[in-house]
Amino acid sequence: MVSTLTFPKGGVHPPESKGLTEQLPIQVMPLPAELHLILGQHIGAPCTPTVAKKAAVGEGDLVADVSKGLGVPLHAPAAGSIKAIATAAHPIRVTTPSITLAVDREAQPRQWTADQWQQLTAQELLQKVHDAGIVGIGGAGFPTHVKLKPPADTPVDTLLLNGAECEPYITADHRSMVEKAEEIVEGAKILLKILGIKTCVVGIENNKPDAIAAMTAAVRAAGGDDSDISVVTLQVKYPQGSEKQLIQAITGRKVPAMALPSAVGVVVHNVSTTRAVYEAVALGKPLIEKVVTISGRGIVKPANLLVKIGTKVSDIVEYCGGISDEVAKVVLGGPMMGFAVSTLDIPVTKTTSAVLFLTKEEIDTTPLSSCIRCGWCLDACPMGLEPKEIGLYVEANRPENTEQFGVFECFECGSCAYVCPAKRPLVQFVRLAKMKAKRS
Amino acid sequence: MKNFLTIIFRLTASCLVAGLIMGTTFVLTNKAKKANEHAREQKVVFALLGYSGGQEIPESMGMHELYRYVVTDGEGQSIGYLLPVGEHGQDGGFSFVRIGLDGSFLNQTSVPVSEENVRDQGERDKAIQAALGGDKTIRFTDQTIVVTDHGQRTAYLLSGKFPGFKTNIAIILALDPEYSVIGLEVMEHEEDPGLGAEIEQDYFKNQFKYKPFEKIKSIEVAKKPMPDEYFAALEGNVDEAAADDIMQQYRDQDIYALTGATISSVAVSSGVKGMTRKFAYRLDLLDNVLEQQQIAVPF
Amino acid sequence: MSNDKTSLQLVTNGILKENPIFKLALSMCPAVGISTTVMNGIMLGLAVLFVQVFSSVTISLIKDFIHPRIRIPTYTLTIATWVTVIDLTLAAFFPVAYAKMGIFVKIIVAFAIITMRLEMFACKETVSDSFWDGIGMGMGFLLGMVTIGFVRELLGSGAIMGYDVLGFKPLLFFILPSAGFFVVGLMMGFFNWIETRYAQRKRGNA
């Protein structure tokens, strides 16, 4: 499957390391004893609890809702009772308000009934997406319904489904595409209807031939209506899964800095998000569980697990047979953009795509040295920035001068830091520069 | 307005005072400057002739300066020499002798100029121009000193300038009556220190010493290391007799190039070659004319 | 403004605290260009000393006569006059040394240090204070030049004041003009370092 489709500038080829979980079918993880539902799951305002302590809830019941601002409601992933509404550990924010749910493991799993979504209007479908609490599963967790309402002045003509999954290790989308291709295609049709357009392109990197085959077959099987869905093969290159790079790779259009994809007539959704949309609209099932890749050489049994939102990493570790002593770093998300955590006592959120247990051999701990101006970061940066200059300015304590290097265009893909032979933490420099430059 | 006038007045006053100070200094120092410059040149010249240090300069020695000019008039170009006339010891004044390009005598004009003023190019040019009349233009080219002892010529001193590696190199060259080199002094140069600048070192410039005219006429530069004994002799590190021996031994050799500064070495040796050859040619012509026309000169 | 400094303080101020070369970093051209020997340093230093003192005294003498609108032109005129005087004198009596210094004597006229002292000091102070200030500044320059010249002559030609002391030429590089930059830069850095060390020790004692 040779393909030349990719974004032209920058990018790196980190070792894929997907072999650990690539062939493992999605396993359903049994219910844990407790679930921790973080109220601020994603970008936007945190939710406000709508249930009281000790209240009994059923699977899929609303437990928290947005009171104001951008956001989506939160549902109980399983039946049980509210144990506490307090603070809990959070991967980035240290602690955060959350709901603790004592799971009733005896309760019968709820049966989700199929609906005839074709009869609903776009507006009604959109409301369903919102009510199901769907956010972008692959990335920063941007509320999906907002993305489906592009500004009136920038008409959209193409829907892109992001199946690139360019981060090493992660295979959650890959397995979803292989096993649930029909659902994804169905979801795509729902999205097309909401957007009121016909064209949809699914982009998949060519290291997932089985996913490409499954998706192509599903698209062919689902044909017959007037929608125009196609599957394209992309070259393997990181960060292909970044919105701007994917759009450029498939359509050749360039999204200007500080603009949304709709500015060039495109909306991008992750394949897993699409599947969540399908479940929400066609089955009425809110976003309460998701596929998470458990990988790395530090975990005994790597797996692609379907877990309830709020499951603690420690429970997952227990289910996967524990971790070895050699684990040096635990990362939530991919190795390029995920964040390292210091405890396993944290829950899976709607945006967690993987939990990686990396051993010393897999990570690099060489201390940083001076920039030698090799310019490799310039070659690696997909946005055409100069990370070395940003780093030098930050290091010289002048982060406020970095705006000239387009620091705000950086989406922190980590390509620069990956290639840097001086092992400079360029992403960290950029974050610092962003903070300081914003402040000034 | 009053303000303006004050400014003008005060500025003028300051300028006048300043001018006065500078003018006075100029008048006071000008003579000394010329005298010192002449003395410096004189010192080099005597050193070249072998009267260095505290050695007495014999009374009988005379120095006679020849100034060469190119004269252009309606008919073409000719060469003019301003030279002292009369017998040695008496001040016969100066005469401007013009010679055609082919060596034939054209005319002789007496130039009223004092010994003092003749050294100053401006004064000298003015005097010659006045003597020749307005239809001719003159251009000074070079000057030569003829050294005599008891009326006999003992040496010629040539000053010349030629392009070196970087800028012009100015030298004074002393020749004996047979046009063999007596000595060479580098007056000005801006060659690279450690490389071309070595032309002012004894071991380079003394190589020209004793080279006969026949050799100088076709002298070349050899790019090979200088033998140690020759180096010692040139630098004056061996006693005089031995040094003379060695110098004689190498008198028909080419000039050993300075290591790493071949261009400067070649520049000096071809400069010396050119100066000597041209001078020999010209002096023969001049002597010829002086003899034919029976112009009495103190040399 | 009047000052209560003694003549000695004025002189040491110019030599140490406000050394025109190492501290004020003015008139750097000769410090780099011709500081190849101690002798050059002394000659040019004396020339600067002369111009500085005479200009300071002159300006101080005529400070009431100078119209404020033409202050700077008057300074320039004064300096140019004294530079011409020293230039002619050196040319007449020290032709060899003068030839070595090239046009550096003449460009004393454009030295910022002299104008600066006239503007900041001489036009406000008494004649004697201006004299001592001029001496201080000139001496500061002279000593700076001698120091640099000493280092360069010793390292470059193995000699001091023209007398061969080492018997060989250690590093020809130092008599090349480009070395002037390095020597001045290194010495400045070195003096800064000593100063910080000194200040630290003082603070440590206190």
Add this chain to the structure above:
Amino acid sequence: MWNVSVSPHVRSPESVGKIMWTVVACLVPPLVLSIFVFGIQVLLITAVSVISCMAVEAICQKALNKPVTVSDGSAALTGMLMAFVIPPGVSFLIPVLGAVMAIFIGKHLLGGIGYNFFNPALLGRAFLLATFPVAMTSAWLPPLTDGAIFSYLASGVDAVSTATPLAVMKEQGMAAFREAFGTPSEVYGSFFLGWRPGCIGETSGLLLVLGGLYLMYRRYITWHIPVSVLGTIALLTWMFGGETLFTGDPLLAVLTGGALLGAFFMATDYVTSPTTRTAQLIFGAGIGALTVLIRIKGGYPEGVCYAILLMNPLSPVLDGWFKPKRFAPPAGGEK
């Protein structure tokens, strides 16, 4: 406790040390050949140069209270390159002094690795050339023909000095060149293999090219700088290097002097060369043009070193002029 440093959590296996030592390794074959061509003292000079550079680096870092990073190989590389551009017959003191200039003044006073503007090795060479003009321009040795690599060490090198091909060409003309080395077509082969007088490192064009190609294969350097340097030298020599226009010998110009060494190993120095491709092409072309200018019109027979030194400070300028193309600037331009 686990490592919680910021993303990315995986790093490419390359490191500064790996790059530097690889370049050093690429310079070893020319060095070995040089030992066979000029004798064992070449190895000693190189060793002195490398060791003194590393020592000066360690001393500087200790004195400035910085971590000692001698093991990253950058000082060793500087030492190696500096040894490569000095004649094989110089005294052992010379590289030591060069090391002080290169590492202390050229690098650590300016803030250490990454902050220098001039290639330290070449700065060291320029310093040596100014300090020891005679030794640095005349201590060339004729290639050994009998393979007796200890002979110069035993007999001393003073008596056998010779001239480099470029010096002969410049000072004595093409006729003398032919007499000393043979016609250009005859010398291509021997110059390419390394049998000619010259600097320690400029002997074999073949080994230098192979080393450079290996660095390209490893993606440590790109083709831009070497190709533009050598291309410009060849083109301009062809145009102006002969007695009339368009009769110069481009191949000879590339093979002689340090052109190959400079193009592959010195001009490509990361710190002192520009980072964007366009800037690199212009940088290389500038080096080529200055090289030919100095060779034909200048005061030195060989111009690569000074050409690189002259272009080095232009790399910040070029980097400023030729920024990488941004993905897509904000609509309506920068504010």
Add this chain to the structure above:
Amino acid sequence: MKRLIRLILCAALPVFFGLTGAGQAAGLVAATEFGADNEIIVQFNTPVDPAEATDTQSYTVYEETDPDIRLTVSEVSLSTDGRQATLSFAEPLNTSVAHVVTLHDVGGVAETSFSVSKSYLGYLFSILISALLINNFVFTKYLGLCVFFGTSKRKQTAKGMGVVFTIVIVVAVSMSWVLFQYVLKPFNLDYLQIVIFIGLTSLTVQAVDTVLRKVNPILFKSFGVYLVLVIANCVIIAVPLLMASNEYNYFETFMLSLGAGGGFLLALYLMSSVSERLELARVPASFKGLPIAFIVAGQFAMAFLGFSGLQLF
């Protein structure tokens, strides 16, 4: 800023082209030039008779300064079309002086003389390049350092200072030339050089200041600050002194001042672009600021040694 540079260029171009016009007079000889070391090449307008043209007796050649000494023509070769003769001499020629060649009885012309010299335009150009690069006033003559170090910290400042300086120096030196040529020299007032030159510079600065203030206040705002500094720059006095001691004519003077100004601009621009990077560097504390600027300037000076001995024409 750009407009100013363009203005300077526009002023320089006519001078160049005006000079190129002055070629050889029409007639038998079309053009002459120095060939290799010991050759003079003569181009004829019409083919000439080989017998006449290859006879060494048909030519007399002498250096312009030595009309009495004939150079021996050892051989003359004529190109096949009969339009180009190459005169070979026994000895290499001194190409720095003009050579006068006289033809006798060639191509039906009894006698015609012409002078062969290196292109004057090339000579002017070499003065420019020399002042700009080879003898760059900052890096190889070590002048103007105070202002150089003072204004080389920011690129913007450097460009402003360099351009203002170039304009002032060209104007001031031109005026100095007129005054030197027509007042100082004829009246033996050489000793007033320093006062006159510095005075003219002050006058130019004052004039530029006044004119700019009136004509273009915006430009004045950005450049006005540098005007004061121009006067404290030794280069401004060194250039007219150099002009006086070399006895340059106006074109040469113009080129010298343009080169000096341009060289200063170049040095400032290079140093400033380096300085901006240097600010980020971890320079040892004692060396921050001026000391390191000196050391970097020293490294520049070392690199500029590469131009030493460069002879363009």
